[in-house]
Amino acid sequence: MTSGGIRRSLTAWAVLAMASFGGMAYAAPGPWQLNMERGNSTWSQIPYHLNNISLGVCVVIGILVFGAMFVAMFRFRKSRGAVAEKWSHNTTLEVVWTTIPVLILIGLAYLATGGITSWSDTTGSQMTVKVTGYQWKWRYDYIDYQGKPISKVGFVSRLDTDSDQTRQLDSGMDPFAVKVGNENTYLLNVDNPLVVPVDTKIRFVITGGDVIHSWWVPALGWKLDAIPGIINAAWTNIETPGTYRGQCAELCGQDHGFMPIVVVAKSKPDFAKWLAAQEAASAAPAAAAPAPAPAAASSVEANAPEQTAQADSDPTGAKQG
Amino acid sequence: MSHAATHDHHDDHHGAPKNFFTRWCMSTNHKDIGTLYLVFALTMFFIGGSFAMVIRAELFKPGLQLVQPYFFNEMTTMHALVMIFGAIMPAFVGLGNWMIPLMVGAPDMALPRMNNLSFWILPFAFTLLLSTLFMAGGGPAGGWTMYPPLALQTDSLAYVVFAIHLMGISSIMGAINIIATILNMRAPGMDLLKMPVFVWSWLITAFLLIAVMPVLAGAVTMLLTDKYFGTNFFNPGGGGDPVLYQHIFWFFGHPEVYIMILPAFGIISEIVPTFARKPIFGYKAMVFAIASIAFLSFIVWAHHMFAVGLPMGAEIFFMYATMLIAVPTGVKVFNWVATMWGGSMTFETPMLFAVAFIILFTIGGFSGLMLALVPADFQYHDTYFVVAHFHYVLVTGALFAIIASTYYWLPKWTGRMYSEFWGKVHFWNSVIWVNVLFFPQHFLGLAGMPRRIPDYNVAFANFNMISSIGGFLFGASQLIFLGVLIHCAFFSKKKAADRAWEGAKGLEWTVPSPAPYHTFEVPPVINDDELAHGHVND
Numbered sequence: 120m121t122s123g124g125i126r127r128s129l130t131a132w133a134v135l136a137m138a139s140f141g142g143m144a145y146a147a148p149g150p151w152q153l154n155m156e157r158g159n160s161t162w163s164q165i166p167y168h169l170n171n172i173s174l175g176v177c178v179v180i181g182i183l184v185f186g187a188m189f190v191a192m193f194r195f196r197k198s199r200g201a202v203a204e205k206w207s208h209n210t211t212l213e214v215v216w217t218t219i220p221v222l223i224l225i226g227l228a229y230l231a232t233g234g235i236t237s238w239s240d241t242t243g244s245q246m247t248v249k250v251t252g253y254q255w256k257w258r259y260d261y262i263d264y265q266g267k268p269i270s271k272v273g274f275v276s277r278l279d280t281d282s283d284q285t286r287q288l289d290s291g292m293d294p295f296a297v298k299v300g301n302e303n304t305y306l307l308n309v310d311n312p313l314v315v316p317v318d319t320k321i322r323f324v325i326t327g328g329d330v331i332h333s334w335w336v337p338a339l340g341w342k343l344d345a346i347p348g349i350i351n352a353a354w355t356n357i358e359t360p361g362t363y364r365g366q367c368a369e370l371c372g373q374d375h376g377f378m379p380i381v382v383v384a385k386s387k388p389d390f391a392k393w394l395a396a397q398e399a400a401s402a403a404p405a406a407a408a409p410a411p412a413p414a415a416a417s418s419v420e421a422n423a424p425e426q427t428a429q430a431d432s433d434p435t436g437a438k439q440g
Numbered sequence: 441m442s443h444a445a446t447h448d449h450h451d452d453h454h455g456a457p458k459n460f461f462t463r464w465c466m467s468t469n470h471k472d473i474g475t476l477y478l479v480f481a482l483t484m485f486f487i488g489g490s491f492a493m494v495i496r497a498e499l500f501k502p503g504l505q506l507v508q509p510y511f512f513n514e515m516t517t518m519h520a521l522v523m524i525f526g527a528i529m530p531a532f533v534g535l536g537n538w539m540i541p542l543m544v545g546a547p548d549m550a551l552p553r554m555n556n557l558s559f560w561i562l563p564f565a566f567t568l569l570l571s572t573l574f575m576a577g578g579g580p581a582g583g584w585t586m587y588p589p590l591a592l593q594t595d596s597l598a599y600v601v602f603a604i605h606l607m608g609i610s611s612i613m614g615a616i617n618i619i620a621t622i623l624n625m626r627a628p629g630m631d632l633l634k635m636p637v638f639v640w641s642w643l644i645t646a647f648l649l650i651a652v653m654p655v656l657a658g659a660v661t662m663l664l665t666d667k668y669f670g671t672n673f674f675n676p677g678g679g680g681d682p683v684l685y686q687h688i689f690w691f692f693g694h695p696e697v698y699i700m701i702l703p704a705f706g707i708i709s710e711i712v713p714t715f716a717r718k719p720i721f722g723y724k725a726m727v728f729a730i731a732s733i734a735f736l737s738f739i740v741w742a743h744h745m746f747a748v749g750l751p752m753g754a755e756i757f758f759m760y761a762t763m764l765i766a767v768p769t770g771v772k773v774f775n776w777v778a779t780m781w782g783g784s785m786t787f788e789t790p791m792l793f794a795v796a797f798i799i800l801f802t803i804g805g806f807s808g809l810m811l812a813l814v815p816a817d818f819q820y821h822d823t824y825f826v827v828a829h830f831h832y833v834l835v836t837g838a839l840f841a842i843i844a845s846t847y848y849w850l851p852k853w854t855g856r857m858y859s860e861f862w863g864k865v866h867f868w869n870s871v872i873w874v875n876v877l878f879f880p881q882h883f884l885g886l887a888g889m890p891r892r893i894p895d896y897n898v899a900f901a902n903f904n905m906i907s908s909i910g911g912f913l914f915g916a917s918q919l920i921f922l923g924v925l926i927h928c929a930f931f932s933k934k935k936a937a938d939r940a941w942e943g944a945k946g947l948e949w950t951v952p953s954p955a956p957y958h959t960f961e962v963p964p965v966i967n968d969d970e971l972a973h974g975h976v977n978d
Contacts, residue, residue, distance in 0.1 A: 148899040152887035155819055169816040170886075177806035184777060185799055191780040192787075192795070195716070203717040203943075204782035213722060216774045217767060224763045227813060232756055234815030239752040286504060286895055294502040295898050303898045305502060325749075330590040331682055333747060333822060337888040341818035344748045346683060347589060348676020351749035368747070368822040368890045370583045372590060373510040376893030 147307060147364045148337075156337055159363065159384075161356040163340030165234040173227055180223075238341065241354045244322035248313065249273075252325075252332025252345035252367065255374035259313045262324070264394065271401040272394065278377050279308040286377060307364040312381035316390035317357045325351045330372060336365030336382050344369055357384040455957030465560070468552035470537050471955060475853070476559050477534025478846075482922075484526030484566065485839075489915050491519035496877075496911035499904050504895050512894035513581035514573065520584035521600075524700065525607045526566055528834065531842045532703040533558075533614045536642045539849060540618060542948035542955060543636050545627025545964045550620035551613075558613035565606035572596035583892060585693070586660065588674040588685050592667045601660045608653040615649035618642055627947070629966030633727070636946055636972055637720065640727045641706030644734045648695045648702075651738075656692040659685060683748055690741035698737045701833060702730055704801075704841030705772055708794050710946070711848050712776050713972060715791035716783030717943035721775045723973045729768035729775075736765050746814050747821045755814045762812040766805070773802050788941070789863030793844035796871045797837060804832025807882065822892075825885025831878045836871075843870070843921065850928055851936030855954030858928035866924060869917035876910030945972040 148156075157167045195201040247262035253275075260273035278286075282305050285292040297305035315321055325334050327345040335342030339355045342365075357363075365380040385393060456472070457463040467473055494515045498506050507515070537555065541548055549555045572579035577595025580586065591597060622643045626635070635643075662685070665671040672678025674685045705726075713720045720726060742750060742758040750758075776798050785791070807829040811817050820826060850858050880903035889900045896904065936953040950970065951959045968974030 148887040148889070148897060150899050150902055151883075152899065153883045155886045156888070166815045166819045169813050170810065170819070173810045173813055173816065177809065181802065181806060184773060184802065188777045188780060188795075188798065191777065191783070192785060195780065195783045195785050197717070197784045197786045201784045203784040205718070206782070207719040207721050207723065207779075209721075209778070212778070213725060213771070213774075217771060220767050220770045224766060227809075228760055228763055231759060231813040231815055234813075235752055235755055235759075238815060238818070288504040288506075288508055290503070292503075294895075305897050306895060307897050330593070331587060335822075335890070337819060340815075342747050342821060343818075346748065348681065349683065349749065365888070366890050366893075370513070370587075370590065370892045372593065373508070373513060373581070375513075376509065376890070376895050 147302065147304075147362075158338045158340045159357055159359045159361060160339045161358060162238060162354075163338060165237070166340050169227075169230055169234060172230065176223060176227065238353070241322050241352045244320045244354055246316070246319050246321045248315070248321060248323050250313075250323055250325045250334050250345060251328050252334065252371070252378075253328040254330060254372050255367075255378040257309075257313075257332075257334070257367075257378065257380060258328070259311075261394070261397075264316075269394070269398065272397045274311045276309045276311045276313065276381070278306070278379060279304070279310055282306050282308055282379075283377070304364070306377060307366070307379050307381070309379055309381045312362070312383045314383045314385060314390065314393050315357065316387045317360050317384045318387065320354055320356045322352060322354050325353065331369050332367050332371045332378070333369035334365075334380060335368040336363050336380055338363040338365075339382070342368045357382075360384050360386055360389075466556065468548070468556055469957060470541050470549045470552070470555065471853075471957065473549075473555050473559050474534045474536075474538030477530050477537055477562075480559070480562060481527050481531035481534060481842075482925075484522050484530070486918070486922075487570070488519050488522035488527055489918065491515045491522065492911065493915050495519065496908040498894055499896070500908040501905060502896055502898050502901050507894070509894045510578060510581055513583075513892065514579045516892050517580045517583055518570070518573065521569060521580075522566070523834075524584065524696075525604075526562075528700050528838050528842070529611065530562060532642075532645070532700070532838075533611075533618075535703065535707070535842070535845055535849075536614075536618050538853065539948060540621055540639055540642060541625065542852075542951065542959060543639050543946055544622060544625060544630050545947050545960050545966065546621055546625035547958065547960050549617050550625050551617045554613050555617055558610045558617065561606050561610040565603045565610065568599050568606070569603035572599045575599075585686075585689060586663065587689075588663060588666065588682050591663055592674075597667050598664060601664045604660050605657055608657045611649050612653050615646035615653075618646040619650075622646075627960065627963040627966055629968075630947075630971075633724070634966075634968070634971055634974055636706070637709035637723070637726050637730075638703070638706035641702045641709075641730050644730050645699050645702045648699050648734055648737065652692040652695040652699075655688060656696075659688040659692065662688075683745070686745050686748060687741065690744045691738075693744065694741045695734070695737040697830075697833075698733055700838045701801075702734065704797070704838045705730060707841045707845040707848075708776060708797055710972070711790050711794040711844055712779050712798075714848070714941050714943045714945070715788065715794070716780050716785050718779060718783040719972065721778035721781075722771075725771055726775055729771045732768040733765060736761060736768075740765065743812060743817075746817045759812055759814045763809065766809050766812075769805055773798060773805075784943075786942075788847075789858075789860060789867055790844045790848035790941075792864065792867045792871075793840050793847065796867070797840045797844065800832055800836030800840065800871075800874075804829055804837055807832065820885060822890055823885035824881040824889045824891060827891050828878050828881035828885060831881070835878070836874055840870075846925070848941070849948075850925070851940035852948060852951075852953050852955055854929050854932070855936055855952075856928055856932035857934040857936050857940070858924050858932065862920060862924045862927070866917060866920040869920060870914060873910045873914035873917055877907055877914050878910070880904075880907045880910075945970060947971070 155167055155170045157164055246264045249260040249262055251258040256275050256277035258275050261269040263269055281297050285294055285297050294305040325343050325345045327347040332345040333342050334345055341353060343351050343353045361384055363382040367375055367378045498512055575596055579596055580594045580600045582591040582594055622639060662673040666673050666675055672680040674680045674682050709720055709726055740758055740762045742754060743762045746755055811820050811829060847863055884900055884903050889896055938953050939949040947964060
């Protein structure tokens with residue numbers, strides 16, 4: 120593994136550098152990936168930059184503090200004849216090293232506060248998608264698009280068959296062989312991906328049908344818990360068409376690791392075509408239309424609207440949280 | 441001081457009971473109970489460690505090779521519960537039991553019989569907890585945080601809840617005992633601001649324990665009644681709120697994090713001055729920093745919940761409060777470095793572990809600061825970045841401090857010196873492999889690998905394999921530790937001096953090594969020069 124690993128790591132580095140600095144679409148984790156991805160939404164560079172800046176600050180402080188410590192450990196060794204001094208107090212020094220961190224923290228807090236403020240603003244969205252987490256699959260319901268309600272477009276999204284067979288204990292199948300084209304999609308592919316348009320502010324309303332899940336696509340820059348009885352809201356605006364992969368990020372039972380998320384972002388005309396086809400399909404045969412609650416949904420989900428009110432978190436109020 | 445020594449000699453003759461059962465099961469002696477705590481913690485450390493080995497073995501390469509996902513979840517849950525409540529906390533209580541009376545010049549703990557009870561609850565609590573692994577429905581598998589509604593699906597919930605109640609009762613009694621001892625039993629002249637930092641850190645930790653263990657007990661009791669008695673605290677179908685549990689749990693959980701690190705700060709503040717042969721820099725600032733961290737720990741709980749959809753104002757408040765903790769923590773790190781500066785240092789095993797603690801704990805602190813930034817946390821939360829973060833503060837933080845203190849006080853406990861060579865072999869193996877184990881987990885988290893998953897995409901394969909190799913070797917290195925301890929306790933020929941370390945100060949070094957069964961039956965006469973911080977002006 121080693122020599123090939125080194126060569127592969129160099130390639131990965133090159134890809135990473137290109138992805139970070141060249142603005143290339145970068146949708147799934149790469150081998151030897153070292154840093155957070157920049158993402159492909161209008162907001163996703165905020166956590167990315169915050170991550171890089173705070174890491175940089177920590178590295179500089181680390182070099183200074185650990186540097187001083189190593190100097191001390193070499194200079195003030197008993198074996199080098201160092202004689203211990205007696206002082207144990209220095210007010211100036213203490214004031215300085217209390218004040219400087221405070222200033223650094225104020226800078227970081229300022230940047231982070233701006234990020235939260237823009238993330239929390241779900242107003243002005245052009246599309247709404249309802250996301251519901253179940254053990255162990257996701258359900259997507261399209262609520263509205265460009266001011267018009269969408270009726271009966273919704274489906275369940277679960278782990279693809281190829282990954283599902285491979286991941287069984289002692290399946291004897293090779294995870295490295297699970298591919299779509301050139302890309303390994305082991306545990307990161309689904310039967311029905313969420314299809315959305317690019318350049319559109321999409322509002323997600325996220326809830327849980329049984330236990331708590333968390334909806335996370337790294338390329339969008341955030342994750343948000345899917346909690347039974349509560350409707351959370353968040354938004355994204357994807358810049359580049361592509362396939363973006365993520366996973367459930369809250370322990371939700373034995374198959375928590377096997378309920379991935381795939382978002383396919385299409386250009387607006389392509390999305391309009393896709394949506395029209397879906398609407399036509401659901402309008403035609405009544406049997407093909409997804410029922411309001413699928414068989415697997417528990418009674419908890421069926422009662423969701425009432426519980427929401429009881430949990431003191433109506434969809435409008437949930438906007439900011 | 442010589443007074444104490446003669447007295448101890450006299451006591452040695454009718455000291456420890458000869459009968460094994462009487463000596464260990466009915467003991468009211470702080471040293472014996474301290475030893476029991478430490479042996480118990482070491483046992484749990486190896487049991488919890490074996491769970492971690494299962495986790496790392498399954499994650500060695502993509503695909504499921506060894507265990508079913510449910511069993512994997514039992515392992516992550518039990519690993520955390522056993523390590524937190526069985527290894528780290530009892531180890532600190534054991535150290536407090538052994539050392540606090542010796543450090544403040546008290547003959548024993550204030551409440552010796554309660555001391556016996558608070559220890560002997562633990563083996564029963566953990567038997568109850570570990571027995572769930574052998575039950576038909578399996579053990580708890582919803583994570584140590586036991587979030588409902590998932591935790592309510594656990595068949596063995598009642599066992600886990602009662603085990604936690606028992607551990608909580610034990611911790612609260614231990615904390616009451618420590619507070620009573622420190623406030624009432626100090627030798628005349630041992631003013632509060634002359635106490636060793638370790639004693640201060642335990643005094644503050646004990647208050648945290650009393651404040652938050654009942655909160656945990658309440659939270660798990662609500663789980664119990666939700667599951668078995670038809671209440672709906674956390675059930676949205678009955679008007680409850682699953683997020684309420686998380687608020688209650690983390691109101692316990694964040695102070696709990698500091699319960700596991702403040703005594704470690706105290707330990708490092710004892711060891712660094714000893715081996716730098718220079719008094720600790722800024723004694724009062726150190727004490728004040730511990731107190732500030734303890735206070736702040738009560739107002740930061742929701743930083744564990746940034747992804748649950750809190751209102752924006754709450755996210756901002758908890759972010760600012762969390763970032764503030766960096767200030768007193770930074771002061772502590774700077775003060776340790778300043779203590780070394782101008783010292784006359786030697787690097788015996790306790791000092792090596794202390795130095796590793798300062799560097800690696802600080803790395804864990806840095807990732808903690810990054811995690812505090814809400815927008816970045818939206819990406820980090822519940823990934824391996826978090827796993828790396830808390831293992832840096834708990835393994836290279838709390839655990840390294842416990843190991844450092846064990847080497848530091850072992851000569852006082854056993855009367856013999858451990859093997860410095862094998863101690864250093866243990867140190868270098870631990871410090872190298874622990875980084876091979878946990879450092880790559882930062883990269884995994886940043887690349888997008890969630891926590892608590894038994895299997896992963898092949899993109900994560902390289903670093904997982906490296907991490908697993910580090911894990912196996914770190915685990916194996918701890919067998920060296922076991923060997924050093926057994927050798928020192930039973931076979932070492934090298935007698936320890938009363939003052940085992942040249943630069944060591946404090947009352948514990950004025951009694952013989954091994955410390956006699958009874959010490960300070962007559963309060964010692966305090967000579968400020970003998971104390972690590974005898975001069976209040978510093």
